[in-house]
Amino acid sequence: MNTENLPKRKPTRLKGYDYGAPGAYFITICTQDRKELLSKIIVGDDAYIVPQNNLSKIGLICDKYINNITNKYEDVTVDKYVIMPNHIHLLIFLHGTMKASSPTKNIETIIRSFKTMVTKEMGNSIWQRSYHDHIIRGEKEYRKIWEYIDTNPIKWESDCFYNK
Secondary structure, X not given: OXXXXXXXXXXXXXXXXXXXXXEEEXXXXXXXHHOOOOEEEEOOOOOOOOOEEEEOHHHHHXXXXXXXXXXXXXXXXXXXXXXXXXXXXXXXXXXXXXXXXXXXXXXXXXXXXXXXXXXXXXXXXXXOOOOEEEEOOOHHHHXXXXXXXXXXXXXXXXXXXXXX
């Protein structure tokens, strides 16, 4: 089979970067074809009413496994997250050097494990291949991403992942 004319998949990780290094990471995981399976954002008629983000059954499963990350992985915390209709934003912090006995060494392993656990409980995969990551460089950027995650449901209809 001639593969020369097939599209080439571009690497999504920063070349040469150690994703097991201590620090903060902004992660976005999307559903396959951006299907709105995880939650429903209910926007009220009044501009002063904050939209409600109601998790679906699948969203509740995701929530359970996100909350388990800190228990499962030593020196890892999920500082902030939001489960949107077709994607999840996570602010993950790796504290110090992972011990050799630790079940994980890097962000990729944590995300793969999360997606696998949700898939096993669901009985089928709902995930887009891979994930988006951003290495956070500094407290100002950390606060900006924290606020972005916090306000994401409010801005759902103008979000780049919004399908309507």
